[in-house]
Amino acid sequence: MPADLENDMNELGARLLAEAPPVTTDEVLRYTAERRSPTTTIDPLITNVPLTDITDITSVRRPRRRSVLVASVAAASVFAVGVGIASRDDREPDEVAIGATPSPTSLASAPLGTLATEVVADLAWPPRVVFDDGFGWMIEELIEDGQSLVETGTAFYRNPELGELVVNYLRSGDEWPVPMDDDSIEVATISMLGADVVVYGGTPESLEWPTGTDSDGSAMNQPSDAFVSFEATLKYDGHVISVASNGVDQDDFVAAVAGMHPVTEETFQAIVPYDHVLPADRARVVDAALSGVPLPDGFDAEPIRSSVAIRSLGGVNNEAGYAVVCAWVDVWSAAGGAVPDDVATALAGIREWPAFVTERGSGSVLFQITDAIGSGELIGPDGAVMTVETAGGWLECDGYEPMAVG
């Protein structure tokens, strides 16, 4: 950053803080007391929210003030949420290349965020997670239960103005232990969410405002809660999709649910965030991530290169980088006993790997583990002596029992 710009920024910060003096406890208490009075008008709404009939929901196509569109695909096994984003056609060829700076379109400049997506085209596919952990959409928490019998995903949308919208889905294969009839879906859904939720789409229809306790036994939607939430659950062609919200107006939520609709794979790929890596770009991105990285004998990058998973650039970098790290852990495991020199040497330089170079200053568990391996001081993040089994567990490598973090 140029020195004059840095100086201006520093001066700006100082001026802003001068105009925003510290907040005192007394001020907070006074404000709280004053604010309570006018909110008596909304408290009854919170405790006795008018439910919207499903027939009303389906008639809603657009929210009153904003354009929110929630789309889901089951037939094509693609879920997508979003509207108003720039087309991927606008992408420059190198936009997803490591180190490139994508043009700042879509996510932040879209009228109302963009999308949350998860692709599950085939249960034989590995989990694929789109994860944009900025302020826009992100998808996280893809869970495989057993032998890929169940895949779940969460599309999490956070917009400072709108609030939060969470789309959960649960997809089962033929091996799903519970037949996917209407009754079992409803039971599974209630169990999953721990709240009174509703299945519609050929099943009982309504929109609920759940109160009481959630699955952890915590009170939810109490009158004093600033965050109130809606939940609706849909069944569609073998998928269970739940939509939940925090801080979203009822009208917006209803419109979002009503706007859910199938999209094609092509559409899905067109609306994923611009900084996510499409299958066609994967090999190039993975090759860049592994450039100059010491690879153990027999390491095969092809599964990562040819994967159809759509992930953020960071996600693909991590996928490639962790694959190499875990391959080195496997080398250690195969050798047994002390860390082989080639493993220690390879992992000692991890901060220079393209996949991790931008995080070299962080104190992540990854670096704690690789530093320990590289230095020969085998102490894990928990302070205990680290074995190859626990190292693999900390790194969440396949074949190792995961270690609890935190």
Next chain:
Amino acid sequence: MKRSQQNAGHDEQLAGFDEFVGRVESRLRVALVATYGAHDGRAATVDALSWAWEHWAQIQWMDNPVGYLFRVGQSATRRYVVRPIPFERYELSADELLGMSTELAEAIKRLPVQQRTVVMLVHAFGWSQRDVAATLEITPSTVKAHLDRALTRLNNDLELRDAR
């Protein structure tokens, strides 16, 4: 329970909250000021801390209360129908940036909100990227990405204007 016992419990809670405010207020206020400017950012701080006091039983045990309250400051306040504080989200008031170079102020105002927050926290308030990541509950790589994009945009904007 006797009233004196109730009062003692309240006083204890209040003391805990007062300590909490002392501990988190500065970081929360700076984060919200970086996002919304001095006036609205400070107002959001008051609002978020008010929410914290009303939910003290939950908040006091949180691992990252600043990060959570930052989100509260962003979104929870709109739940209140009657608000004493006008929020101009996404808009930094020009008045709040007066006195600075107009070019810089304008360029910062045009940044997407997340880029603005990150670049302000790092370059105007001197936070480390790691601290920004922890507070905003995003990864360091995302912070870096937002920062790179913000600086690229700022530099481009300022160069374009200089060239005119």
